[in-house]
Amino acid sequence: xxxxxxxxxxxxxxxxWGRLVELSASTAVLSTGVPLSRLETVLLSFEVGGExxxxxxxxxxxxxxxxxxYTRAELSFSDEMQKRRLARALLDLLSR
Numbered sequence: 001x002x003x004x005x006x007x008x009x010x011x012x013x014x015x016x017w018g019r020l021v022e023l024s025a026s027t028a029v030l031s032t033g034v035p036l037s038r039l040e041t042v043l044l045s046f047e048v049g050g051e052x053x054x055x056x057x058x059x060x061x062x063x064x065x066x067x068x069x070y071t072r073a074e075l076s077f078s079d080e081m082q083k084r085r086l087a088r089a090l091l092d093l094l095s096r
Contacts, residue, residue: 003046005034006055011041020046021072025087028058028075036060036073044075048086049093056082
């Protein structure tokens, strides 16, 4: 699933893009050409089943560079309202 990656204002970094290779209501695995660091906060914008998520905050809990030079990052979501909303969107998508 394609995703736009942006950063909080204090990070002063350019937005990038990536691909969500795994997604649950509280975690995600992201593949991207954007270098990321452990404990860094990223803001993800993507769509699930027609529902748009804008600037969903996620914290990098693990990152590594794969054999093709892309960053593979495991993210954790902490915003409880957004996690519930994402859970509903995923359940709706799975029930179709």
